[in-house]
Amino acid sequence: MSEVVSDPISTIISAVIYHQPVLLIVIGLVGSFITPVVGFIKKQLCNYWAVLITFTQFCLSLSLFYHAVRYGKISYWLGGWEPPWGIEYVVDILNGFVLVVVSFICFIVSIYGRKSLLKEIEGKEIPLYTLYILLSTGMLGIVVTGDIFNLYVFLEISSLAAYALVAMGDREGLIASFNYMILGTVSACFVLLGVGYLYLMTGTLNMADLSRLLPALYDKPSILIGVSLLIVGFSIKTAIFPLHTWLPDAYTHSPSAISAMLSGTFTKVGVYAIIRLIFSIVGIGYFIEHHNIFVFFSWVAGAGIIFGSLMAIAQEDIKRMLAYSSISQLGYIALGISLANTFSLAGGILHILGHSLMKAGLFMVAGAIVYTKGIRRISELEGLGRVMPFTMSAFLISALSMIGIPPTIGFFSKYYILLGAIQAEAWVFVGIILFSSLLTAVYFWKVFEKVYFGKNDVKGFEEAPKSMIIPTVLLAVLSIVFGFLSPRIVDVIAVWINTALGVFT
Amino acid sequence: MKTDVGKVDGKENGTQTRKAIKRGIILRTNAIFMVPFILLWGLYVLTHGSSGPGGGFQAGVVLAAGVILYAVVFGLDRAKRDFPIKVMLLIASIGVSIYAWVGLFALFFGGNYLEYGALPIGHEPAESSELGIEMVEIGIGLTVMAIMLSIFYDFAHGRD
Amino acid sequence: MVDVVEIILTKYNYLIYIALMTIGFYGMIGKSNLIKKLIGMSVFQYSIFLFYISIADIHGGTAPILIEGEKVTYVNPLPHVLILTAIVVAVSTLAVGLSLAVRIYREFGSLDENKILMGLKDE
Numbered sequence: 001m002s003e004v005v006s007d008p009i010s011t012i013i014s015a016v017i018y019h020q021p022v023l024l025i026v027i028g029l030v031g032s033f034i035t036p037v038v039g040f041i042k043k044q045l046c047n048y049w050a051v052l053i054t055f056t057q058f059c060l061s062l063s064l065f066y067h068a069v070r071y072g073k074i075s076y077w078l079g080g081w082e083p084p085w086g087i088e089y090v091v092d093i094l095n096g097f098v099l100v101v102v103s104f105i106c107f108i109v110s111i112y113g114r115k116s117l118l119k120e121i122e123g124k125e126i127p128l129y130t131l132y133i134l135l136s137t138g139m140l141g142i143v144v145t146g147d148i149f150n151l152y153v154f155l156e157i158s159s160l161a162a163y164a165l166v167a168m169g170d171r172e173g174l175i176a177s178f179n180y181m182i183l184g185t186v187s188a189c190f191v192l193l194g195v196g197y198l199y200l201m202t203g204t205l206n207m208a209d210l211s212r213l214l215p216a217l218y219d220k221p222s223i224l225i226g227v228s229l230l231i232v233g234f235s236i237k238t239a240i241f242p243l244h245t246w247l248p249d250a251y252t253h254s255p256s257a258i259s260a261m262l263s264g265t266f267t268k269v270g271v272y273a274i275i276r277l278i279f280s281i282v283g284i285g286y287f288i289e290h291h292n293i294f295v296f297f298s299w300v301a302g303a304g305i306i307f308g309s310l311m312a313i314a315q316e317d318i319k320r321m322l323a324y325s326s327i328s329q330l331g332y333i334a335l336g337i338s339l340a341n342t343f344s345l346a347g348g349i350l351h352i353l354g355h356s357l358m359k360a361g362l363f364m365v366a367g368a369i370v371y372t373k374g375i376r377r378i379s380e381l382e383g384l385g386r387v388m389p390f391t392m393s394a395f396l397i398s399a400l401s402m403i404g405i406p407p408t409i410g411f412f413s414k415y416y417i418l419l420g421a422i423q424a425e426a427w428v429f430v431g432i433i434l435f436s437s438l439l440t441a442v443y444f445w446k447v448f449e450k451v452y453f454g455k456n457d458v459k460g461f462e463e464a465p466k467s468m469i470i471p472t473v474l475l476a477v478l479s480i481v482f483g484f485l486s487p488r489i490v491d492v493i494a495v496w497i498n499t500a501l502g503v504f505t
Numbered sequence: 506m507k508t509d510v511g512k513v514d515g516k517e518n519g520t521q522t523r524k525a526i527k528r529g530i531i532l533r534t535n536a537i538f539m540v541p542f543i544l545l546w547g548l549y550v551l552t553h554g555s556s557g558p559g560g561g562f563q564a565g566v567v568l569a570a571g572v573i574l575y576a577v578v579f580g581l582d583r584a585k586r587d588f589p590i591k592v593m594l595l596i597a598s599i600g601v602s603i604y605a606w607v608g609l610f611a612l613f614f615g616g617n618y619l620e621y622g623a624l625p626i627g628h629e630p631a632e633s634s635e636l637g638i639e640m641v642e643i644g645i646g647l648t649v650m651a652i653m654l655s656i657f658y659d660f661a662h663g664r665d
Numbered sequence: 666m667v668d669v670v671e672i673i674l675t676k677y678n679y680l681i682y683i684a685l686m687t688i689g690f691y692g693m694i695g696k697s698n699l700i701k702k703l704i705g706m707s708v709f710q711y712s713i714f715l716f717y718i719s720i721a722d723i724h725g726g727t728a729p730i731l732i733e734g735e736k737v738t739y740v741n742p743l744p745h746v747l748i749l750t751a752i753v754v755a756v757s758t759l760a761v762g763l764s765l766a767v768r769i770y771r772e773f774g775s776l777d778e779n780k781i782l783m784g785l786k787d788e
Contacts (some may be wrong), residue, residue: 009785103743149747151748153750153754156754156757156758159757160754160757160761161760161767167765170770174765174768174769174772175769175782175785177765178762178766178769181758181762182693182702182706185706185709185710186690186709189709189710189713191715192751196716196717196720196744199744208729250775312745315778
């Protein structure tokens with residue numbers, strides 16, 4: 001920072017821009033601990049405070065993404081200590097992209113959650129919004145950090161907040177949260193063990209330093225154990241197929257706005273951690289030359305896609321159906337990672353954005369239905385299309401995007417993954433992708449049929465309040481807008497993909 | 506001064522009352538001596554974290570253990586009167602705020618976040634680093650003590 | 666045969682932590698009482714802390730305090746610092762778990778997982 005001070009405003013702005021990676025986290029932490037004070041003044045203020053904090057985090061993430069795209073990688077040394085002696089925060093294009101997605105979903109759901117959470121959880125606003133801001137900050141911390149133990153700490157912060165938030169739902173939410181806690185602790189312990197093995201062999205915890213020191217140690221069994229533990233730990237968090245069992249109960253029995261937020265953000269952060277581990281820390285050369293896990297991973301992802309879609313068809317509860325659909329979509333992203341060429345990776349990363357928008361919108365619609373009438377079974381949703389036009393049209397657009405109809409973003413991400421599968425000559429996966437689009441159409445058609453072509457006797461239903469409709473419709477519209485913009489987005493991401501894949505494109 | 510130690514199963518039986526009073530007297534006398542020393546030792550652990558086992562978190566737990574011993578021996582109501590829940594939550598917020606604001610002050614004085622060397626206390630960066638770490642440890646100790654106490658109050662039931 | 670004995674005698678810390686981890690894992694999955702699951706989770710987490718501390722140790726090393734003019738063989742302090750953080754995390758997770766168990770007991774009247782699920786199925 002220069003010595004000559006022109007005027008106070010520009011120094012403040014340049015200081016904020018210089019320190020913005022850490023301000024993202026600090027504003028969240030300070031905000032979450034001032035929430036009880038705000039709540040003691042007046043309980044309704046807690047929601048506005050949460051909206052303010054998440055909006056500030058969203059603006060900072062946009063600024064970070066812009067700087068990363070324009071000027072290259074941003075690196076911030078915490079405490080002034082040079083890495084690898086200190087913790088550093090690194091923001092590059094992949095980071096910035098996931099930061100913008102996560103903070104946007106947190107901001108939109110906090111606007112939506114004012115009426116929805118007020119009806120479902122009466123009188124507990126102070127702990128709810130404290131945990132909400134803490135969850136948002138923890139997830140942003142996972143994405144922004146460049147030190148692998150710091151990743152574990154933020155992972156546990158956000159997981160603990162998530163367990164407590166899921167437990168605030170209905171009666172069965174307590175058991176769902178307990179199961180989630182046991183599985184989440186196992187996954188975090190595996191991550192800690194993996195970090196321990198990597199530290200044991202290299203002596204450093206910094207991600208850039210690890211990527212420099214690990215290639216010399218590729219043929220040691222300790223590295224294999226450490227990397228496998230890390231991948232299994234992050235896969236439990238991401239709910240990839242055989243390790244998904246906590247997800248349906250947790251999403252079904254938590255409050256609707258929390259389901260929307262968790263589905264749009266928490267699993268994406270796990271996928272980001274896997275991508276960071278495979279491509280930046282360990283380097284793709286390890287997996288292609290020494291121990292090829294990609295074949296196994298792609299089969300597991302394919303099985304997850306089919307399993308999720310088949311189970312979603314069999315469900316009667318709309319939130320449970322959407323939860324199994326999430327498992328299927330996360331299988332798409334995992335397939336995109338494991339096919340490991342430019343197209344599929346671009347499709348997978350684009351699907352991070354797409355699935356967040358679509359699934360958060362769908363859960364918001366389910367929350368609106370629960371708000372007005374309190375029902376969740378699909379068979380009771382007859383004829384809603386006439387009474388709740390805005391909500392149901394948002395549902396229609398988001399569902400069409402999930403099935404993969406052009407020009408929505410769902411179509412483009414599946415198209416890129418399909419191109420990647422064709423390029424890798426994995427014809428089985430081409431078949432799996434096309435077949436599961438058909439299955440997705442089946443289980444969404446069930447809802448369409450009841451909603452639009454059902455009987456006409458709808459009593460006691462009315463359109464959801466405006467603060468709930470506007471975010472839902474906004475997400476649906478954005479999934480079309482980003483569909484049109486997706487070639488531009490892929491061009492931006494491709495810069496990172498080319499450096500990550502390197503020689504092996 | 507009346508303490509709620511004399512009734513066992515609600516009835517004042519001869520030998521049972523005597524046993525209860527004996528139990529009460531031993532516990533009360535010991536606790537009167539032990540609780541101040543436990544709290545003092547907690548402060549010692551807090552400030553000597555850099556030259557022996559200790560630090561913020563351990564000190565917070567030891568301080569909370571002292572107050573929990575007081576609550577177990579003298580009754581939950583008395584502990585809730587002397588260490589109220591709302592004050593505990595306020596102390597928890599203050600402790601974390603100390604941590605966050607020490608870091609932010611480092612920002613204001615030109616360093617990175619939590620760069621204690623940039624704070625204007627002490628004569629050289631090493632000394633201000635040491636003082637900054639001690640301030641942060643005090644904040645952590647306060648928060649941990651308050652949170653452990655509030656968890657205890659949530660679980661505890663008293664003699665109901 | 667001599668190799669196995671040599672491995673057991675020199676690398677016994679790894680064997681201990683793996684044994685504890687397996688015991689904790691069995692407790693988490695095999696027992697049906699919620700409190701026993703939480704105890705298993707605690708043992709599981711603490712075994713990993715033992716692993717970290719054991720890899721930091723050096724034969725004949727002391728506390729990492731420098732004395733003027735003397736060569737001190739000190740134990741690596743970084744894993745100890747990492748484990749301080751991890752212990753805080755483990756205690757917080759145990760606190761959340763116990764609060765959940767208390768609320769489940771107040772809501773369902775039982776701490777046994779099978780009884781709770783049977784009760785749910787009957788509704």
